[in-house]
Amino acid sequence: MMVAHDPIGRHLETVGAWILGILWMLPLLYAVWSAFHPAAYATHFDPLAPLTLANFKAAWQAAPFTRYLINTVILVTLILAAQFVLCTLAAFAFARMVFPGRDLLFAIVLLQLMVMPDVLLIENYRTVVQLRLADTILAIALPYLGSAFGIFLLRQTFLTIPQPLDDAARLEGCGLLARLWRVYVPLARPTYIAYGLVSVSYHWNNFLWPLVITNSVTTRPLTVGLAVFATTDQGIDWSIVTAATLMTSAPLLIAFLLFQRQFVQSFMRAGIR
Amino acid sequence: MVGMRRETLQAYLLLLPAIVLLVAFTHWPAVATLIDSLYATPHGSRPPPFVAADNYQGLIDDPVFWQALLNNAWYAIATIPTSIVLALLMALAVNQALPGRAMLRMAYFLPTMLPMIAVANIWLFFYTPDYGLFDSIIALFGGGRHNWLGDASTALPAMIVVAVWKEAGFFMIFFLAALQTMPTDLKEAAALEGSSRWNYFRRVTLPLLMPTTLFVLVNAVINAFRVIDHIIVMTRGGPDNATTLLLFYIYETGFRFWDTAAAAAATVVLLTIMALAAAFQFGVLRSRVHYR
Numbered sequence: 001m002m003v004a005h006d007p008i009g010r011h012l013e014t015v016g017a018w019i020l021g022i023l024w025m026l027p028l029l030y031a032v033w034s035a036f037h038p039a040a041y042a043t044h045f046d047p048l049a050p051l052t053l054a055n056f057k058a059a060w061q062a063a064p065f066t067r068y069l070i071n072t073v074i075l076v077t078l079i080l081a082a083q084f085v086l087c088t089l090a091a092f093a094f095a096r097m098v099f100p101g102r103d104l105l106f107a108i109v110l111l112q113l114m115v116m117p118d119v120l121l122i123e124n125y126r127t128v129v130q131l132r133l134a135d136t137i138l139a140i141a142l143p144y145l146g147s148a149f150g151i152f153l154l155r156q157t158f159l160t161i162p163q164p165l166d167d168a169a170r171l172e173g174c175g176l177l178a179r180l181w182r183v184y185v186p187l188a189r190p191t192y193i194a195y196g197l198v199s200v201s202y203h204w205n206n207f208l209w210p211l212v213i214t215n216s217v218t219t220r221p222l223t224v225g226l227a228v229f230a231t232t233d234q235g236i237d238w239s240i241v242t243a244a245t246l247m248t249s250a251p252l253l254i255a256f257l258l259f260q261r262q263f264v265q266s267f268m269r270a271g272i273r
Numbered sequence: 274m275v276g277m278r279r280e281t282l283q284a285y286l287l288l289l290p291a292i293v294l295l296v297a298f299t300h301w302p303a304v305a306t307l308i309d310s311l312y313a314t315p316h317g318s319r320p321p322p323f324v325a326a327d328n329y330q331g332l333i334d335d336p337v338f339w340q341a342l343l344n345n346a347w348y349a350i351a352t353i354p355t356s357i358v359l360a361l362l363m364a365l366a367v368n369q370a371l372p373g374r375a376m377l378r379m380a381y382f383l384p385t386m387l388p389m390i391a392v393a394n395i396w397l398f399f400y401t402p403d404y405g406l407f408d409s410i411i412a413l414f415g416g417g418r419h420n421w422l423g424d425a426s427t428a429l430p431a432m433i434v435v436a437v438w439k440e441a442g443f444f445m446i447f448f449l450a451a452l453q454t455m456p457t458d459l460k461e462a463a464a465l466e467g468s469s470r471w472n473y474f475r476r477v478t479l480p481l482l483m484p485t486t487l488f489v490l491v492n493a494v495i496n497a498f499r500v501i502d503h504i505i506v507m508t509r510g511g512p513d514n515a516t517t518l519l520l521f522y523i524y525e526t527g528f529r530f531w532d533t534a535a536a537a538a539a540t541v542v543l544l545t546i547m548a549l550a551a552a553f554q555f556g557v558l559r560s561r562v563h564y565r
Contacts, residue, residue: 014372016366020363027384086294089288090287094288097280098284111300114547114548115303115544115547116499117298119520119523119540120298121523122528123303123306125527143299145294146293146298205386205387207388207505208501208505208520208524212524222388226388226390226391242395244394248391256386263386264446264449267385268447268453
């Protein structure tokens with residue numbers, strides 16, 4: 001196996017990679033197949049089978065998916081906005097300010113990278129109930145607003161921004177927040193995009209905590225709504241269930257297909273730390 | 274606050290909202306879990322009595338807890354190496370000039386963008402007896418009916434397959450990121466010396482990927498104990514607790530049986546496992562992996 005010329009090995013690798021790729025695509029392709037065909041063709045792969053949108057229509061009418069969609073959009077927007085503001089402020093303090101206890105506080109923040117709120121269901125449920133916020137969209141968001149990941153990512157970026165830029169802004173009479181807004185935030189834009197995409201896709205898909213803390217149509221995000229729909233409302237009509245499944249994942253999937261490069265690069269950027 | 278420097282005060286104000294939220298929903302609940310695990314489950318408004326290690330004794334005496342722990346161990350042992358090896362193979366594949374590279378990368382990565390609960394719904398149908406995709410395919414070859422999720426011997430492997438399918442593409446991204454930052458002059462030098470591709474991979478690529486592998490490994494461990502969405506949708510821990518993972522056990526104990534003290538004790542076990550994973554990462558990082 002030489003590096004330069006080894007056509008057979010290369011071809012075998014390509015074939016192997018594609019077999020794996022097709023295997024990986026099959027479940028999704030199958031879901032698309034069954035969602036767009038009548039239930040009778042769910043496991044009957046006739047290329048001439050009639051296409052239909054009836055499954056989507058039936059799913060959309062069988063449960064309040066419009067409301068679930070609105071809830072999810074509110075949820076991810078709320079989380080993203082709060083995370084951007086809070087993480088920016090904290091990251092700036094950690095990156096560019098000197099104060100007693102800085103390293104200790106930073107270590108405390110980093111602990112959350114290991115112990116995520118997802119596993120502390122019982123205590124967080126108790127806290128939210130005590131705050132009288134159970135079954136609200138704010139309650140779903142609360143445990144994720146202070147994000148160690150976001151603080152860390154932004155701090156690393158802020159550290160790479162040349163100090164002279166900051167000094168220049170200071171000489172022009174900019175206060176702390178003005179410097180942050182005019183110097184740091186614009187220069188950290190790629191990090192914000194990366195973090196934003198990771199955060200939105202995480203919270204669009206998050207399930208367990210929303211399941212625990214919500215109990216009504218007006219608060220449930222899409223994931224919980226889909227689970228409720230698939231387990232209780234629907235018997236065994238798989239075509240409708242897969243249609244609902246695709247519907248709830250569609251906005252994120254379409255965004256991903258359109259901005260594939262940005263998504264992949266964002267996940268990469270967020271992973272390198 | 275009179276003597277405090279202005280910058281110190283400003284810094285604390287900037288940190289305040291983020292730190293308060295972090296502590297309130299991560300650090301404090303972790304500590305509270307530890308405390309609650311030493312008290313009985315509260316009933317009514319009376320303060321619960323201190324019971325020391327009773328809740329832990331209860332866990333030790335509960336065969337379901339042990340089964341959850343064992344299931345989770347098997348689940349982790351099967352899921353983690355499989356998804357990491359597949360992720361590495363995927364990354365190596367799409368890191369080279371290959372026909373349809375962008376398409377392949379998308380195929381590998383797509384499951385990551387789906388909610389686990391959507392994934393669970395799709396796979397639920399594959400596993401359905403008689404009508405499901407697997408049984409339909411087996412029937413073509415004259416095979417009989419399989420109750421994949423209803424049979425205690427196949428239910429957990431079925432969950433493992435779902436987890437690997439969902440996660441491998443996610444981990445691929447990190448390997449891909451590492452591969453793309455690798456210096457190409459090393460590769461040229463190796464080629465000049467006539468070193469084989471396998472040798473180059475073993476001696477150069479793999480060692481350089483060690484920090485990434487470690488990072489992925491720790492994430493995989495955390496995920497193996499953190500994600501139970503598919504269990505909730507597909508099996509509810511059954512049949513006969515065959516797919517009960519630790520967090521699912523906690524979820525059931527806490528929110529179905531409302532035995533919050535027992536759930537707290539089990540959460541402490543879970544937190545300990547995660548802390549060990551973290552300690553392992555920092556320990557190894559300090560001692561061995563000194564790249565990057």
